[in-house]
Amino acid sequence: MxxxxxxxxxxxxxxxxxxxxxxxxxxxxxxxxxxxxxxxxxxxxxxxxxxxxxxxxxxxxxxxxxxxxxxxxxxxxxxxxxxxxxxxxxxxxxxxxxxxxxxxxxxxxxxxxxxxxxxxxxxxxxxxxxxxxxxxxxxxxxxxxxxxxxxxxxxxxxxxxxxxxxxxxxxxxxxxxxxxxxxxQTVREADGLALSSRNVYLSPTERATAPVLHRALTQAAKAIAEGAQPAAAVETARVQVTAAGFALDYLELRHARTLAPVASVTEGPLRLLVAARIGTTRLIDNIPVPL
CATH class of the missing domain: 3.40.50.620 (HUPs)
Structure with missing residues (x-):
């Protein structure tokens, strides 16, 4: 009892x-x-x-x-x-x-x-x-x-x-x-921002910028799925995130189960992952690459 x-x-x-x-x-x-x-x-x-x-x-x-x-x-x-x-x-x-x-x-x-x-x-x-x-x-x-x-x-x-x-x-x-x-599956705001308990720390300006993370991942995943070189697509996404004002910790393409680095779309199911800071808030996000 x-x-x-x-x-x-x-x-x-x-x-x-x-x-x-x-x-x-x-x-x-x-x-x-x-x-x-x-x-x-x-x-x-x-x-x-x-x-x-x-x-x-x-x-x-x-x-x-x-x-x-x-x-x-x-x-x-x-x-x-x-x-x-x-x-x-x-x-x-x-x-x-x-x-x-x-x-x-x-x-x-x-x-x-x-x-x-x-x-x-x-x-x-x-x-x-x-x-x-x-x-x-x-x-x-x-x-x-x-x-x-x-x-x-x-x-x-x-x-x-x-x-x-x-x-x-x-x-x-x-x-x-x-x-x-x-x-x-990740639950998102209408503009794509992944829901997180830390989102409450974002200022209005930071909140308006935050969806850039999801947009950058989505565009990179689409480019890779359409045949772009993975390294080039990932680098484009990194530039997009930093240009928006984020301090980037990482934006990487990894094997979806092991999270090992990959160089080719033939290496297994793929996942794009990002972590970046805006102001005092650190945000993370990820999406699958639809192959």
Missing amino acids: PSTAPAFSPNVAVVHTVADLRAQVGAWRKAGKSVALVPTMGALHAGHVALMEAARRQADMVVLSIFVNPTQFAPTEDLSRYPRTLEADLAKAQGAGVALAFVPSAADMYPDGFCTTISLAGPALGLETDFRPTHFAGVATVVAKLLIQVAPDIALFGEKDYQQLAVVSQLARDIDLPVTIQGV
Whole structure:
């Protein structure tokens, strides 16, 4: 039985400890229910709602985790500024059919003496890691913990964080976690900007410029699909992004599953990925190359 009674937000039960989480999921399992997990850091938007709704279509019961994970932030990043909107998040979760919200504290997830991390290679190397070298170690550690704590049948992640999706998929395969990792298509504004919790940091002028990222990727993908040399198409996109006022971290063409560099369209399914800064905000995006 749970050690403490869960709090409730209309129809969404809220638990804060692993013991309470496992008690509720265990009860569902005894009743023959399937379980989906949607891991988040809160500040939910329509992209997260799409994840929760997709989860609800595929499982009887949906667990939403809300945890701003400190281990995936570098000392120079925005951990203290990251938006925390629990009441609004729970309202969105209710509307999307979530049954249980797991909202642990940092002390719950990383108790005194915690010293274990996961070593990564493969799709974790390069791209984000070149600029945020500790990021995916933190992501992989917290996701592994959540997958073990919830033991879901399926866990859903947005394709906007495409490298994260690749890392988590590889993680589940490599350590034989009995869960299906599923990506869900990026949700966008009408002008193409990928939805992100960090979009709230954009000034009006920056917000007007931000869709350049998606336009540059789209034009490069179209050019490659129509026979342009990949290197030339990628370089054109880089010039377009920097000319708009972005500070470019990377804009790369990679293998869609391994994220290894590619030189030819014959090397497998392809993905274009970008990360760039405008003002104080760092945006990421990616799209497939339709071949």
